[in-house]
Amino acid sequence: MLLQQIATIVTAAGESGHEELAPLIAPPLVVGGVMFALLMVMLFVTLSYSNLGKRHEAVEEHSDPHRQHPNKHDHGQGH
Template sequence: MLATVMTTALSVSAEAAGHESPAPTIAPPFVVGGVLFAIFVVLMFVTLSYTNLGRRHEANEEHADPHRQHPNKHDRHQGASSL
């Protein structure tokens, strides 16, 4: 059973391979690849241009504002009054 299926699949694929033409492209493959490579290099340089944003100034601690409408829960109760 398996041999019959494999033989049929092989013969169908061999028959189809002889009559198939390649898909049309806008340019030769090396030109398409070169353009895509250039686009990705430009995107890489744009990404690398943002690497200095974290080093502009020293990080400052955020003070806990008790009047904030939705205070974060990570301030370890610095803005809460003691009970």
């Protein structure tokens, strides 16, 4: 029964002929070029932030007993 329904659907889909394509906002090369340019801009913005961690040496965080949520991951070494 199920195979017969699947065969009927496949046959009906094959007989429908050529489907009309959805309209594009611009020619495909223009759409691709704009997408590429946008991704390149995002790449350069991302790369411009890559040196933020290299500005100065990392400073050890001091242990402050008055913090509301003190660092509990130092295993007692930060005192």
